[in-house]
Amino acid sequence: MRGTPQAVEEEKRKLPLFKTEEAKGKVAFSLFSSSILVGICLIWAYRLSNLPTAGDRGRWLWIGMFFAELGFGFYWILTQALRWNLVRYYPLKFNLSQSSYKLPGVDIFVCTADPTVEPPTLVINTVLSAMSLNHPTEKLSVYLSDDGGSQLTFYALLEASRFSKLWIPFCKKFNVEPRSPDSYFTHNFDLHEHTADAQQRLFIKEQYEDMIKRIEAVINKDSVPEELKNQHKGFSEWDSNVTKQNHQPIVQIIIDERDTNAVDSDGCRLPTLVYMAREKRPDCLHHFKAGAMNALIRVSSEISNSAIILNLDCDMYANNADSIKEALCFFMDEERGHQIAFVQHPQKYNNITKNDLYGNSSPVLDKVELPGVGGYGSALYCGTGCFHRRTSLCGTKYSEEHKGLWNSETRKDDNRTVHELEEACKVLASCGFEKGTQWGKEMGLIYGCPVEDVVTGLAIQCRGWKSVYYNPDNTAFIGVAPPTLDIALVQFTRWSDGLFQIFLSKYCPFIYGHNKIKLGAQMGYCVYLLWAPSSLPLLYYAIALPFSLFQGIPLFPDIRSRWFIPFAYVFVSKNIYSLAEALIFGSTFKAWWNLQRMWVHRRTTSFFFAFIDCIVRQLGLSQTTFTLTAKVVTDDVSKMYQQEIMDFGSTSTIFTVISTLAMLNLFSLIGVVVKVFMGGLECKDMEKLVSQVVLCGLMVTVNGPVYEALFVRKDKGSMPGSVMFKSIVLASLACLIPL
Numbered sequence: 001m002r003g004t005p006q007a008v009e010e011e012k013r014k015l016p017l018f019k020t021e022e023a024k025g026k027v028a029f030s031l032f033s034s035s036i037l038v039g040i041c042l043i044w045a046y047r048l049s050n051l052p053t054a055g056d057r058g059r060w061l062w063i064g065m066f067f068a069e070l071g072f073g074f075y076w077i078l079t080q081a082l083r084w085n086l087v088r089y090y091p092l093k094f095n096l097s098q099s100s101y102k103l104p105g106v107d108i109f110v111c112t113a114d115p116t117v118e119p120p121t122l123v124i125n126t127v128l129s130a131m132s133l134n135h136p137t138e139k140l141s142v143y144l145s146d147d148g149g150s151q152l153t154f155y156a157l158l159e160a161s162r163f164s165k166l167w168i169p170f171c172k173k174f175n176v177e178p179r180s181p182d183s184y185f186t187h188n189f190d191l192h193e194h195t196a197d198a199q200q201r202l203f204i205k206e207q208y209e210d211m212i213k214r215i216e217a218v219i220n221k222d223s224v225p226e227e228l229k230n231q232h233k234g235f236s237e238w239d240s241n242v243t244k245q246n247h248q249p250i251v252q253i254i255i256d257e258r259d260t261n262a263v264d265s266d267g268c269r270l271p272t273l274v275y276m277a278r279e280k281r282p283d284c285l286h287h288f289k290a291g292a293m294n295a296l297i298r299v300s301s302e303i304s305n306s307a308i309i310l311n312l313d314c315d316m317y318a319n320n321a322d323s324i325k326e327a328l329c330f331f332m333d334e335e336r337g338h339q340i341a342f343v344q345h346p347q348k349y350n351n352i353t354k355n356d357l358y359g360n361s362s363p364v365l366d367k368v369e370l371p372g373v374g375g376y377g378s379a380l381y382c383g384t385g386c387f388h389r390r391t392s393l394c395g396t397k398y399s400e401e402h403k404g405l406w407n408s409e410t411r412k413d414d415n416r417t418v419h420e421l422e423e424a425c426k427v428l429a430s431c432g433f434e435k436g437t438q439w440g441k442e443m444g445l446i447y448g449c450p451v452e453d454v455v456t457g458l459a460i461q462c463r464g465w466k467s468v469y470y471n472p473d474n475t476a477f478i479g480v481a482p483p484t485l486d487i488a489l490v491q492f493t494r495w496s497d498g499l500f501q502i503f504l505s506k507y508c509p510f511i512y513g514h515n516k517i518k519l520g521a522q523m524g525y526c527v528y529l530l531w532a533p534s535s536l537p538l539l540y541y542a543i544a545l546p547f548s549l550f551q552g553i554p555l556f557p558d559i560r561s562r563w564f565i566p567f568a569y570v571f572v573s574k575n576i577y578s579l580a581e582a583l584i585f586g587s588t589f590k591a592w593w594n595l596q597r598m599w600v601h602r603r604t605t606s607f608f609f610a611f612i613d614c615i616v617r618q619l620g621l622s623q624t625t626f627t628l629t630a631k632v633v634t635d636d637v638s639k640m641y642q643q644e645i646m647d648f649g650s651t652s653t654i655f656t657v658i659s660t661l662a663m664l665n666l667f668s669l670i671g672v673v674v675k676v677f678m679g680g681l682e683c684k685d686m687e688k689l690v691s692q693v694v695l696c697g698l699m700v701t702v703n704g705p706v707y708e709a710l711f712v713r714k715d716k717g718s719m720p721g722s723v724m725f726k727s728i729v730l731a732s733l734a735c736l737i738p739l
Contacts, residue, residue, distance in 0.1 A: 018333055042566035099332065118315065132176075141306060152219055177321055272303065276296065338400070346366040375520075380467075
């Protein structure tokens with residue numbers, strides 16, 4: 001009956017917990033997109049109808065241009081899927097507070113692998129931020145996976161567990177954001193306040209700094225003193241035989257929420273905190289981060305078994321205190337929540353320069369492209385900042401039976417002692433546990449690919465689940481972007497290599513996802529999976545255009561010809577649209593220009609090297625490797641980055657390729673100018689080369705910082721002499737090749 005407690009409860013359950021909004025302007029965009037497609041088709045028609053006859057000078061260059069433009073065109077068609085069905089999601093937190101459902105438990109996984117590359121002080125800031133999120137502490141558990149098996153990291157976590165008794169109630173009292181102590185005290189702290197609240201803030205800051213000094217003192221010694229080891233039984237796991245790649249499983253429950261003495265300074269219960277270093281042996285595959293995540297899934301199922309899992313990289317701290325509550329709105333919605341397997345947040349960074357020097361944080365990517373894939377219910381799993389439904393991550397297929405299960409308790413009601421739990425978990429974290437099981441295949445994260453996150457998300461969606469890409473105004477998680485060009489490009493090499501592996505495997509979206517996910521989602525996935533081969537058209541352009549210009553071979557129609565119109569329209573329209581889109585979503589012109597430069601560098605180096613590596617691996621000539629990117633750099637490098645000065649101070653092959661292509665375009669442009677002034681080019685010949693001159697001129701403009709690093713700068717970020725010598729020699733030889 002209406003008005004009865006049962007009826008009121010039922011009404012509350014039916015309240016929507018999130019809403020969706022479709023982007024406007026679909027018709028206008030469709031018309032614009034169609035006009036670009038017509039232009040692309042006309043370009044293809046021009047190439048075919050004007051193909052030089054056998055024996056003509058430049059015939060093979062022309063054929064190469066046709067295939068390059070064919071690649072550009074088909075890749076552009078794939079990118080349109082990202083804008084066909086743009087949907088944005090908004091949680092309704094107030095309705096969640098009115099709901100009669102019990103909040104589910106949440107297990108938070110933080111992964112680290114090397115205390116040198118990923119300093120323990122960085123790791124514990126992420127852990128502390130996770131422990132202090134707004135969620136009932138008895139339903140919150142934080143797990144740290146340490147693939148480095150380092151007692152330094154374990155010691156830092158012990159220190160963090162003690163500091164959490166002060167930090168968590170402090171965060172709750174003052175509604176602190178961000179929830180990382182380092183970030184909060186660096187950016188939000190005012191030393192000039194003299195109120196009682198300010199004095200408490202100062203006290204917490206001093207306690208934090210003292211903790212950091214103690215941790216850094218131990219790190220500088222590279223060992224934990226005996227008097228500190230005697231303070232916790234966990235240090236007995238480390239002996240002289242323990243190394244990063246060879247050690248037994250280590251599981252230590254540092255805070256047990258069942259312990260009545262595990263309370264903060266206000267007497268409130270603390271969340272569970274667990275340290276895990278899974279077993280590693282030289283003769284056993286450990287499957288990198290995917291293996292660590294799967295071990296965490298098993299270990300957490302033995303201790304807390306929460307229905308929701310959040311995974312974070314060790315440098316990705318919690319910024320939005322309500323991020324759990326917002327994510328739960330999607331999972332717990334009465335009508336659609338049971339369909340959702342995971343909620344992915346964007347990767348945002350706290351060290352982005354004003355004009356995003358290395359193109360690390362693109363507003364268009366976060367606000368258009370990734371939400372565009374999510375519009376098909378197939379948001380990409382990007383590896384960090386992602387909330388998962390445990391059952392979907394463990395291989396369960398979607399079923400309507402998952403509807404309304406939140407009131408069923410999943411957390412463990414275990415009477416075993418801490419020691420008994422730790423010993424049981426060690427078995428789950430051992431090398432041999434997965435043998436003969438479906439872990440890494442149908443259960444957990446999938447093995448065999450450097451980007452285990454993307455392929456796992458695809459597999460989950462092909463089991464019938466949907467996913468959400470949620471980009472809140474108050475950023476949920478914030479990390480550290482690569483502060484050098486070398487690190488940024490190496491990172492993209494690893495990503496594009498792994499993504500192309502997926503395309504060449506049985507998990508190719510057009511095959512594996514056929515009749516399982518929508519065509520638009522399949523195309524959206526392939527925009528990223530085909531990063532590596534997308535390097536070939538641009539690399540060909542970057543070489544063929546200056547080479548043909550230097551030789552005086554026209555590859556584009558005369559500017560007075562009607563055939564020139566589609567070339568000009570496609571090029572100008574695409575770039576104007578790209579710039580307008582970037583400006584609308586909060587970028588600057590200089591940031592957009594920096595991003596264009598970075599796309600040139602990525603495609604001609606990172607993506608191309610990834611393409612070669614992937615093909616070699618497919619031929620069985622090499623194996624998958626995993627490279628950690630450094631999270632800290634020297635003060636000189638950091639200062640250069642903040643001043644938006646590009647760092648080329650490395651002898652990497654990447655920089656040799658970048659500088660060689662830059663010099664090749666510069667030489668060809670100078671060569672044409674000399675020929676014009678020397679009378680070597682007639683006016684009618686020059687009209688046929690205008691397009692090549694413009695494109696080479698743009699390449700020279702894009703590479704302005706490269707020339708500066710080669711010939712002007714004398715700082716540590718300038719191009720090394722050996723790189724300059726090789727690039728000049730290679731570019732000169734290319735110009736002298738007869739055709």
